[in-house]
Amino acid sequence: MFTGIIETLGTVTAVEPKGGNLDITIESILTQDLKIDQSVAHNGVCLTVVRLTDLTYTVTAIAETLKKTNLHSLKTNDSVNLERAMILGSRLDGHIVQGHVDQTGECIDVQEEDGSWVFSFKYDAANGNPTIEKGSITIDGTSLTVVNSGTNTFDVAIIPYTYEHTRFNTYKVGTIVNLEFDVIGKYVAKLMALK
Template sequence: MFTGIVEEMGRIARVEHGAKGARLYVSARTVLEGTKPGDSIAVNGVCLTATDLTANSFAADVMAETLRRSNLGALSSGACVNLERAMPANGRFGGHIVSGHIDGTGAVIELRREDNAVWVKVRAAPSLTRYMVEKGSIAIDGVSLTIAAVSESDFSVSVIPHTGAETTLLTRRPGDAVNLECDVIGKYVEKLLATEQRQGITPAFLAQNGFF
């Protein structure tokens, strides 16, 4: 589990493409401290298993499904990526619950400065925006952010200077793909409600039995 608080920006050293998957080699420093082979590191918000650790790099295998669901397949040597180690049990929970399992990608529509902040507007499919609420949480390329506005086809966040300086968000341009992970709670609630309705437990049933 992650928090969406990016620890450092790493750089793609090289990409080895397989028949359908790929292997990424990432240059980094901070996220390698205390990391062992097999530990999880979020790369642009995607939970990957770190292997082949050196003093300043790690490798990670990326399966075809992950390439289809995220923007990792578009990475090439030299690209900057957001990195975060899995949250330790005794760590601070500074962001929100981020699993590192990407729901899909969105596309940057515009970046607009307002005083010391930058508004970032992202186009997203209705299948994703249905899980977004104003003042709720969203992870964009692994960065925990608060949704300021949302419609059926897009949403907006406001990025403070620190977040802009410590992540890749403000290097994005209109049309760039970004990884999106919606708040996991909404997805579980939807699944549970759908199961209950199939079993005949509806709001009307609950009202009839004194639950409202």
Template sequence: MFTGIIECTTKVYKFNFYKKNLYITFINPFSYEIKINQSICHNGICFTIIHVNEKTYSVIASEETLFRTNLNFLKIKDEINLERGLMMGERLNGHIVQGHVDTTAKILKIENRNGSWLFFFKSKKKLTTKVVEKGSIAINGISLTIITCNQYTFSVSIIPYTYKKTNISFLKVGDIVNVEFDILGKYISKYIINYNDMFILK
């Protein structure tokens, strides 16, 4: 489990396909603080470490992960947001993030608001029951608050700290990002749909 509060960024060192899986190696910013089998959120994707040394570490992306995320656009030296798993007893400063990407979204517009930035996105999936204004959403693993939303588009505001601390400052119009909807909203949405189906059947 994660909170969407990015610890640092790293760069893609190398990657290669083996059958339908993608093996990715990143530069290690944590030295020996991480270990094999540990989970780290990369741009909103929860990966398990399979190899680690002082300079690099490696993970595997399955076919399902490649289908759900923006990994097909990955390039060497890409800047990646990182967050290690939440430790028990810590404050939940963002929102509950699982690291299970729901869909991707394209950046439609970026507005400089003289001290902050407004990012506008178009989701690959319909958003009707997934997002609400002032609700939480994770973009490339970053916990953000939704400003506006409709069936397919939504916007978020980025403060200077987030802009400098994460890879969002490297993004441009047309780029594809990973999106994870609020898990609480997804459970409530599913409950309501199932309840309505039961009521109709009766």
């Protein structure tokens, strides 16, 4: 379980195909605090630490994960949003994030607004994942509030801190991102469909 509050950025140092899977090695200031079998969210995808060195750690993304996320496109020197699992009893600064990406979306517009940014995204609505105005969305692991919710589009407003400390400063039109829709919203949508 995660909160969607990105702790730091990591840098991909190696990407190694292993059959249908992908071993991804990351250099990060978090490495010294990690242990084997620990869960870490990478661009919002919960992956297990399988190997550690002094400066890096390695995780494995299986074929199913690679199909549904943007992790298949990672290459050496790419930055990755990182968050360790939440500690029960701590403040929940973002929202409930499972680290289970629902689908990808595409950045379709970036507008700078005198000290903040508005990013617009589109996604395939056929998967039945809803957004609502002022609801929660997770983009590459970052917990955000939806504005201008449409059938298959939505916007998010980004403050300077988030822009500077996450991958948002690398996004441009055409960037593919991981989307995790609000878990409560998904349950409500499913229950309503059963009526």
